[in-house]
Each structure stands twice: as structure tokens, then as C-alpha cells.
Amino acid sequence: MAIVAGLVTACGSGGTDNAASSGPDLSSSSGAAASSGAGAPSSAGQAAGDAAQQVSTSIEQALQRAPITFESEKADLTAQATQTLGEIAKALQGNAVKITVATHAGYPDAEKAKALSEKRAEAITTALEGLGVPKDRVAQDATGNEKAQGDQALNTQISVAQ
Structure with missing residues (x-):
């Protein structure tokens, strides 16, 4: 039920x-x-x-099919990432669920990593907003190099906000 x-x-x-x-x-x-x-x-x-x-x-399934990843030193969304965000935006229609977008960047320089991580989070938030998701339903968790290093820092996590 x-x-x-x-x-x-x-x-x-x-x-x-x-x-x-x-x-x-x-x-x-x-x-x-x-x-x-x-x-x-x-x-x-x-x-x-x-x-x-x-x-x-829905988010887990979309990210398993096509993870949202970034190229090294870039904050541009790929066509695949945009398609995944479209699936996530669709899942957010008709409800008031809020999500958290966690982005990373693997620079050794913490300030540089934080700035790129923030640009990546903003790119995702802007794309979702363009797909009809109000900005106030998307929390950004730009961690820089605090939680992920190397190739792991290219991956983005999206989850239902707690």
C-alpha cells in the first residue's frame, strides 16, 4: 500500500x-x-x-544509469549529466521533497578546490531550476577536497535532504 x-x-x-x-x-x-x-x-x-x-x-536509479561526473578542472555539465538531471527533476514534480547536491574537486589547494566545487554545485542547481525545480528545494554541499580526492572528486552525489 x-x-x-x-x-x-x-x-x-x-x-x-x-x-x-x-x-x-x-x-x-x-x-x-x-x-x-x-x-x-x-x-x-x-x-x-x-x-x-x-x-x-528515482535519484538512485538515475545516478546508477548515468552518474553525474565532471571533467577534471571543469564545472561544465555533460549531455549525459543533463539527461540525468532531467530524470531527477521529473521525480521532484508533484511533491515538496528537497534534495542536497554534494560536489567535490580534487585540487590539493583547498581554496581552489572549494571554488570549483561551488561552481559545480551551482551548475547543477541552475540546470535543475531550468527544468522546473525551484532553487529553494536544492541545497548545495560544495565540499571542495574535504570528502573526496582524485577521480572520486569528479563524482556528484544527490540525495533527499534530511
Whole structure:
């Protein structure tokens, strides 16, 4: 049932439609909560959790098919990266899930690494914004050379924000 709720949420159906279509299955678990006045927040929290799980799964699948990587010393997005970001933007439609973009750069010079990492994060955020994802839903974690070195620093991680 959670998968169906997650899919319905990800497709952008309104809250009242979700409740109407899944009413009988949820009545036994939420009946007591509804009578105490706690049903609505619980249902909203469950829907948000389902949406976050669905987005997280979509991001993982998109990044497995085509990781977002950068060329050494560059912050330009490749065609493959842009396609992956399109899949991620699609997963973010119809929900309020926020994501974190973690970028790196492997320069030994920490300042130079941080600056390139920030340019990479901004390139991803700008691309997502162009694909319809509001900028306030994308947190940037530009780590420079703090968390990744060498070829690992060319990879980007995207996850559901905590």
C-alpha cells in the first residue's frame, strides 16, 4: 500500500483524492487517530515520507544509469549529466521533497578546490531550476577536497535532504 501511495503522491494527485481512493485500507489504522484529532498530521507525514522515498529511489536509479561526473578542472555539465538531471527533476514534480547536491574537486589547494566545487554545485542547481525545480528545494554541499580526492572528486552525489 505504501508503494501505491508513494506513486500517487509522486504523480501529483491531490490529498483528498488519495484519501478517497485508499479510504478502506487506511480506516483501520487511522480511525482511532482521526477520532483523537491526530489523523491528518499522521497522514500528511506518511505521504511526505512516501514521496521522499519515491524521489530517493528515482535519484538512485538515475545516478546508477548515468552518474553525474565532471571533467577534471571543469564545472561544465555533460549531455549525459543533463539527461540525468532531467530524470531527477521529473521525480521532484508533484511533491515538496528537497534534495542536497554534494560536489567535490580534487585540487590539493583547498581554496581552489572549494571554488570549483561551488561552481559545480551551482551548475547543477541552475540546470535543475531550468527544468522546473525551484532553487529553494536544492541545497548545495560544495565540499571542495574535504570528502573526496582524485577521480572520486569528479563524482556528484544527490540525495533527499534530511
